[in-house]
Amino acid sequence: MKRWTAFWNILLKDIRAYYLKPPNISWGIIFPLAWTGMFFIKSGGGMQNLLSLLPGLIAISVLFGTTSMLAVTITFEKKSRSFERLLLAPIPIELLMLAKTTGAILFGVANAFVPVVMASFLSDMSGIAWSVLAPTVLLIAISSTFLGLFIAVSVSEVFEAQTFSNFFRFPMIFLCGLFFPIQQLPDWLQPLSYILPLTYGADALHEAVTRAGRLPLYLDILALSGFCTALFILSLRNIRRKWVT
Amino acid sequence: MATPVIIETRGLTKRFGDVQAVAGVDFDVHEGELFGFLGPNGAGKTTTINILTGLARPDSGEILISGINCAKNPKAAQHLLGIVPDESNLYPELTGFENLCFCAALYGMRKTERQTRARELLDKFGLADAADRRFSGYSRGMKRKLTIAAGIIHNPPILFLDEPTTGIDVVSARQIRQLIKDLHRAGTTIFITTHYIEEAERLCDRIAFIVRGRIVQTDTVANLMQPVRGIHSMLISVSNSGANLCGELAAAFPAHNFYSVSSEQIRVESAEPVSVGPIVRFMEDKGVEVSEARKLQPSLEDVFVRITGVEADAMRKEKEKQGGGV
Numbered sequence: 001m002k003r004w005t006a007f008w009n010i011l012l013k014d015i016r017a018y019y020l021k022p023p024n025i026s027w028g029i030i031f032p033l034a035w036t037g038m039f040f041i042k043s044g045g046g047m048q049n050l051l052s053l054l055p056g057l058i059a060i061s062v063l064f065g066t067t068s069m070l071a072v073t074i075t076f077e078k079k080s081r082s083f084e085r086l087l088l089a090p091i092p093i094e095l096l097m098l099a100k101t102t103g104a105i106l107f108g109v110a111n112a113f114v115p116v117v118m119a120s121f122l123s124d125m126s127g128i129a130w131s132v133l134a135p136t137v138l139l140i141a142i143s144s145t146f147l148g149l150f151i152a153v154s155v156s157e158v159f160e161a162q163t164f165s166n167f168f169r170f171p172m173i174f175l176c177g178l179f180f181p182i183q184q185l186p187d188w189l190q191p192l193s194y195i196l197p198l199t200y201g202a203d204a205l206h207e208a209v210t211r212a213g214r215l216p217l218y219l220d221i222l223a224l225s226g227f228c229t230a231l232f233i234l235s236l237r238n239i240r241r242k243w244v245t
Numbered sequence: 246m247a248t249p250v251i252i253e254t255r256g257l258t259k260r261f262g263d264v265q266a267v268a269g270v271d272f273d274v275h276e277g278e279l280f281g282f283l284g285p286n287g288a289g290k291t292t293t294i295n296i297l298t299g300l301a302r303p304d305s306g307e308i309l310i311s312g313i314n315c316a317k318n319p320k321a322a323q324h325l326l327g328i329v330p331d332e333s334n335l336y337p338e339l340t341g342f343e344n345l346c347f348c349a350a351l352y353g354m355r356k357t358e359r360q361t362r363a364r365e366l367l368d369k370f371g372l373a374d375a376a377d378r379r380f381s382g383y384s385r386g387m388k389r390k391l392t393i394a395a396g397i398i399h400n401p402p403i404l405f406l407d408e409p410t411t412g413i414d415v416v417s418a419r420q421i422r423q424l425i426k427d428l429h430r431a432g433t434t435i436f437i438t439t440h441y442i443e444e445a446e447r448l449c450d451r452i453a454f455i456v457r458g459r460i461v462q463t464d465t466v467a468n469l470m471q472p473v474r475g476i477h478s479m480l481i482s483v484s485n486s487g488a489n490l491c492g493e494l495a496a497a498f499p500a501h502n503f504y505s506v507s508s509e510q511i512r513v514e515s516a517e518p519v520s521v522g523p524i525v526r527f528m529e530d531k532g533v534e535v536s537e538a539r540k541l542q543p544s545l546e547d548v549f550v551r552i553t554g555v556e557a558d559a560m561r562k563e564k565e566k567q568g569g570g571v
Contacts, residue, residue, distance in 0.1 A: 084300060090323035
């Protein structure tokens with residue numbers, strides 16, 4: 001019970017201190033809006049084209065929202081040494097890191113639904129498989145957050161966190177099949193796509209929105225769950241190795 | 246009768262690359278004791294605290310805190326510890342009250358309990374008026390006091406204080422020393438590191454001197470002072486001591502020892518009382534102008550300098566130049 005008091009208060013503190021700050025709320029709204037507008041104009045299609053863009057917009061909103069926030073907030077707390085306070089508290093490191101990442105996961109999920117809400121005013125959403133979309137969004141948010149955690153543990157400066165995040169994010173957007181089918185990529189690049197978590201997230205989103213998924217849904221969900229577990233374990237190992245020296 | 250041992254370390258070692266930060270540290274701290282850990286910069290004080298509190302892993306050695314083997318399971322004893330690091334590391338965006346409530350929650354305290362305790366500590370530390378101000382707007386002294394309050398929010402039986410008064414104003418430092426005394430009187434075991442030797446002399450029951458990762462002496466203040474008790478010391482301020490003034494003085498006054506503290510200060514030590522007149526005349530004959538001659542009471546600083554070979558004043562200035570740690 002005491003541990004969950006700590007968990008809940010770390011989460012609440014982060015939500016209040018970081019995620020509910022006006023600049024971050026506006027980032028959470030403006031960023032998906034900008035991507036939506038950009039791709040909508042670029043596609044040149046009408047409203048009927050909007051649903052084909054939706055998986056990409058959701059995935060990008062989640063990816064950028066989670067990785068940016070978590071990598072920066074943890075690096076900032078580590079730099080200012082306030083993170084030591086958490087490491088010195090009598091809570092297991094697994095629970096501590098879950099508390100630190102849950103805020104970013106929720107922020108990512110909220111980000112994902114900005115383009116969904118916008119699309120609901122412009123397009124017929126009756127064909128969307130919500131029972132597939134909701135868990136997929138959650139899994140993308142978790143895997144992206146844990147990617148942000150992995151980045152945060154690997155760097156020591158806030159600016160390094162941003163640079164290192166982009167090193168992962170931009171190739172991932174173009175290689176994961178969101179905007180170009182993986183089959184259209186050069187043969188030598190295609191294997192790379194399948195080691196990216198977003199590839200499976202994008203595929204599941206395509207399936208949920210337009211029934212155009214290429215891989216079996218269970219494989220997407222399994223792969224995403226596997227990436228979440230692997231990234232979390234890897235990050236915990238790095239935290240123990242680098243932060244509890 | 247001595248109280249039970251609450252912190253016990255045996256053969257603690259820690260290496261960072263080529264640097265042996267801690268090289269076989271052994272000591273015991275008794276329940277309710279105020280234990281000082283003194284040494285120059287880089288001696289291994291903070292590394293030792295980090296190991297004891299679970300923020301660093303020892304390469305070898307044993308740590309028992311209240312009988313819990315912390316080398317094997319550092320998290321197991323953390324609920325017994327209050328930790329005040331050398332930098333005030335609370336959350337700048339939270340108010341003083343919110344910071345204390347948050348720290349209390351980390352130890353699983355219930356909402357009403359933590360709010361009551363936070364208000365109690367804000368009152369006790371004279372911060373009640375600043376309770377709703379953000380931590381980032383606090384002065385250095387206020388930050389230090391709130392950091393100590395956060396360290397004791399959960400009423401820990403053991404408190405680690407790393408340089409609690411470094412870099413803050415005299416009034417705040419005095420208040421913090423009084424708070425430390427009050428906590429000690431209330432029965433808290435306190436482990437303190439400080440660069441201010443006179444502070445350690447005033448506060449501590451026992452002191453360990455650590456140099457280059459090794460403890461060179463551990464004893465009560467009274468016992469540590471024993472070797473310097475019969476020594477007569479004097480500090481002479483001069484215009485310029487020149488290259489070999491100490492040597493010339495030693496030849497002229499063989500019963501005394503002369504040390505150059507700086508180019509403008511000479512320290513005289515002797516087993517017999519020092520007569521200032523002949524020494525001043527000798528110096529003036531050599532063309533050296535004497536501005537002040539002051540008798541010194543033997544202090545723990547003398548003991549520290551003798552044992553560690555480090556000038557306490559130089560150590561203090563170096564630490565303050567580094568930013569004071571607040």
